[in-house]
Amino acid sequence: MLEKLLRLTKKAMGDQTVEPLLRSCHQLVSESGQASVYTLAVEVIERYQQLPAGRREAFFAALATEFSPDADQVLEAAKRYSDSPSAQHLARLTRAVEPPRQELIRRINRAPGGTAMLLGMRNDLMHLSKANPELSVVDADFLHLLSSWFNPGFLRLEQVDWQSSAALLEKIIHHEAVHEISGWNDLRRRLQPDRRCYAFFHPQLGDEPLIFVEVALVRDMADAIAPLLENTPDPQLDDKATTAVFYSISNCQPGLRGVSLGNFLIKKVAGQLKRELPQLKTFCTLSPIPGLTKWLDATHSNDDEWRAARDRVARWRQANPTPQAEDVQGMNKNVREALQALCAHYLVDGSHAAGGDPVARFHLDNGARLERINLMADLSRKGIKQSLGLMVNYLYDIGSVETRHQQFVDRKVSHSPAVRRIRRSTAN
Incomplete structure (x- = not known):
């Protein structure tokens, strides 16, 4: 992968559309005068906007290689700090390990429209990183700075x-x-x-x-x-x-x-x-389960406890390959119970797994409790495709969110007695 970055960087240096942009970026990072920094930042923005989409991968590859820390300087600073861990040597090491592209991003941000431009650049970068994971080193710097600038x-x-x-x-x-x-x-x-x-x-x-x-x-x-x-x-x-x-x-x-x-x-x-309407007692969500049907379709080894429930739901789905609202509404009691039990299993036992539901992870990590699983809650085409109509309530008990967040960090999913009963009912 590194060879690909170096090859793209070499290509960028000889590209008449990319090379002027990179030259402006180098000048922007090295410039010390504020007026010149402002002018160069505007120039970088304009040149990036004019850069053809097909040339952007080469540009970001150059950021990954040409604007990385100097390895020799990092090693020297690290050795000095190791030999003598003083505040001065730590500061020097900190400066050495920071990629110059972080300063480039900071300076772009100072120009009018710079913040919006950086969001657009990162969006381009994320798309390109799917095919070239080595670009993630550049994305890490964008994310680091944007997380600070977009602090709530x-x-x-x-x-x-x-x-x-x-x-x-x-x-x-x-x-x-x-x-x-x-x-x-x-x-x-x-x-x-x-x-x-x-x-x-x-x-x-x-x-x-x-x-x-x-x-x-x-x-x-x-x-x-x-x-x-x-x-x-x-x-x-x-x-x-x-x-x-x-x-x-x-x-x-x-x-x-x-x-x-x-x-x-x-x-x-x-x-x-709560300040506006003091009578409000309950804060909750009504949330989709976008990963449920994909999880149902996946193969799960060592899951004998749930085999009967899976088989029951699978037979219903085979009989209803493209279910409509009326099909979900006509689902018999045994299939409904099996589907609810599997959903509880997915959210309680699988939220820390690689294929865990993203909405569940968001709310559980945010300190909510999985409160209730609702059948036939979303009979839209999207709701049926994602979760066969199921939706869930996550409860935000304001006084308990920190405790529940820590439980999730400790790989425990906070869930109500009602969900616990559903999960234990495996519909055998």
């Missing part, structure tokens, strides 16, 4: 409502990733008084949302998504609602993948809602 302490939380700008509302429609917004009427329903939408914004990105969450204010923990999206607004519900259901969370910036924002957003929104 720097972000602005705002409620999105029907009075928000049309441009922002269009972005909410476009970026909704869990339950598609079919148009303006659908969006308007999600912004009624018994619903809420909150988003994080960064001061350098204006009105471009980073991530947003949709919340339903209801009387009880929701067990299906359709009533939350379709029922008639209750203008008086503010005073009667005792439960806040987080039913959709969507990332708007692919370049921020790996930067933890969703957990802070949920906790901050829960705090704000």
Whole structure:
């Protein structure tokens, strides 16, 4: 793989479209005057924007090789620190091991539009890294700096409502990733008084949302998504609602993948809602299980305890190869029980495994408890394809999130007695 990077770097040096950009990058890193830094940063941005998509892999390969630490300097600094571990030698070692491309990224960020440009660059880089894993060394530097610059302490939380700008509302429609917004009427329903939408914004990105969450204010923990999206607004519900259901969370910036924002957003929104509506007692989610059917399709060795349940669900799926809503609704009691038991097994026993459900990992690591498994909760085409209609509630007990987070770190999944009973019922 390193040979490929070196080959791409050599190619970049002789490429009339890439070489001028690399020259500007070298100048930007070495320049000491602030005015020149600003001018060069703008130049780098403009040249990257003009770079053909097919040349970008060579550019990032050059960042991986030409802008890496000097190995001899690192070894010398490490030996000095090993021989004499003083603060001065530690500082020198720290400077030696930092890749020059980190300073390049910092300086690009200072230019107008630099932050947005870096997010776009990282998005390009992540796509290219799939075919060239050696580029991950460059991505690690992007992620390191973006995690600092997008620290939740720097972000602005705002409620999105029907009075928000049309441009922002269009972005909410476009970026909704869990339950598609079919148009303006659908969006308007999600912004009624018994619903809420909150988003994080960064001061350098204006009105471009980073991530947003949709919340339903209801009387009880929701067990299906359709009533939350379709029922008639209750203008008086503010005073009667005792439960806040987080039913959709969507990332708007692919370049921020790996930067933890969703957990802070949920906790901050829960705090704000509690201050606004003190009668709220329960904070929970109604979440999809996007990995369930893929897990059901996989081969699982040493899983004899669950074989009968698997066989029962497999026979139903063979009889219903392309199930529709009415097929799921007509599922008999034994198959339903088997499906619920397998889902509990998947979420409780498999959330730390390589094929664990990503939504489950997010909420469990965030300190939530797996509270309830709901049958026929999402009968949309997507819901049936992902999980045969199942959805789950994760409970956010604000006073227990830190304890439950630590439990998940210790490879234990916090789950309710109801889920425990379902899991033990293997539908033999």
